[in-house]
Amino acid sequence: MGEREAVMNTRLREFLFPTLKPQFFLRVILIALCAYLFFGHVLTPFVCRGKSMEPTYHDGSFNFIWKGKYWFSEPRRQDVVTVRLAGEHVVYLKRVVAFAGETVEFKEGVLFIDGHALQEPYVNGPCNWNLSPRKVEPGQVYIVGDNRSMPMEQHDFGQTSERRIVGAPLW
Amino acid sequence: MKRNRVLAALGILLGLWGLWYFFPTRERQVRRQFKSLAAWASKDGEEGSIASLQVAREARDYFSDPCQWTAESYHLAGNVSINEITQYVFATRTRMDRLSVKFYDLVVDFTPEGQARVTATVRIVGAGKGGDALNETGELRCTLAKEDGRWLLKTVILVQVLKK
Numbered sequence: 613m614g615e616r617e618a619v620m621n622t623r624l625r626e627f628l629f630p631t632l633k634p635q636f637f638l639r640v641i642l643i644a645l646c647a648y649l650f651f652g653h654v655l656t657p658f659v660c661r662g663k664s665m666e667p668t669y670h671d672g673s674f675n676f677i678w679k680g681k682y683w684f685s686e687p688r689r690q691d692v693v694t695v696r697l698a699g700e701h702v703v704y705l706k707r708v709v710a711f712a713g714e715t716v717e718f719k720e721g722v723l724f725i726d727g728h729a730l731q732e733p734y735v736n737g738p739c740n741w742n743l744s745p746r747k748v749e750p751g752q753v754y755i756v757g758d759n760r761s762m763p764m765e766q767h768d769f770g771q772t773s774e775r776r777i778v779g780a781p782l783w
Numbered sequence: 784m785k786r787n788r789v790l791a792a793l794g795i796l797l798g799l800w801g802l803w804y805f806f807p808t809r810e811r812q813v814r815r816q817f818k819s820l821a822a823w824a825s826k827d828g829e830e831g832s833i834a835s836l837q838v839a840r841e842a843r844d845y846f847s848d849p850c851q852w853t854a855e856s857y858h859l860a861g862n863v864s865i866n867e868i869t870q871y872v873f874a875t876r877t878r879m880d881r882l883s884v885k886f887y888d889l890v891v892d893f894t895p896e897g898q899a900r901v902t903a904t905v906r907i908v909g910a911g912k913g914g915d916a917l918n919e920t921g922e923l924r925c926t927l928a929k930e931d932g933r934w935l936l937k938t939v940i941l942v943q944v945l946k947k
Binding site: 661662695697698699700701702704743746755768769770771772776 | 887888889903904918920923944945
């Protein structure tokens with residue numbers, strides 16, 4: 613066995629079976645802390661439950677919430693965002709369609725913002741939703757899911773505080 | 784000598800765990816109550832009518848009589864008696880095959896009068912006997928008061944997170 617090979621073997625053994633020195637524990641704590649901060653506050657993994665965002669996001673699909681998305685910018689129309697409830701363990705995944713002061717209306721499945729039909733290429737399937745015009749209140753955004761083939765009564769959508777937006781899906 | 788020290792450290796740890804477990808703080812008592820409420824409200828598999836009724840009658844372990852309910856999204860507001868809650872729970876359990884109730888993100892604080900204020904996300908998933916699926920998520924704001932050693936729900940508000 614060559615000297616180089618012996619060194620490699622030692623390194624491999626040290627990697628697989630590390631000596632329990634204080635440096636090792638410090639490294640483990642640092643890695644755990646970084647993972648907690650990164651995956652807890654920057655890029656949080658989540659599993660999509662429900663069909664309200666079909667066909668863009670499927671029931672059971674995996675993704676990350678990118679929480680830095682709106683640190684320096686505001687949500688734009690047709691952005692998909694995550695909206696918190698009491699906390700961030702369960703969030704709504706919806707699309708922003710209107711902002712404060714705008715009027716939202718559904719006519720035979722077509723979404724109208726301030727009287728103009730919004731082009732929504734992400735919506736598939738038949739839709740017959742009808743919703744009388746309503747104005748989005750100050751500090752609120754209007755969010756809707758992409759799946760408009762489900763009955764309107766079973767679909768959670770509406771205006772919510774923009775402060776509830778916690779990020780956007782990574783892809 | 785070294786062995787004695789290890790045993791002493793273990794004894795201290797066990798004592799601390801015992802204090803933590805058997806003498807919970809008010810906040811932990813409230814959190815435990817919600818955990819117990821979730822387990823009580825959930826149902827997994829077949830359950831006879833008598834068993835459903837027995838479970839439903841345990842509503843008084845969780846709700847004050849009367850309990851004030853508000854759900855703006857459903858245009859509901861008013862006081863509900865413990866008998867009405869029992870009937871509702873019984874009807875729901877007989878109609879559902881499977882029911883899972885979970886609470887997330889509990890934030891507990893206390894008023895100067897000693898009542899607990901809790902904000903939480905509730906997620907209810909289930910399947911009815913006719914095959915219909917139930918999938919509801921909402922934000923709750925509740926008030927609990929300690930009655931006869933138990934934290935009971937006095938008010939329950941279903942927050943309207945999305946307003947159509």
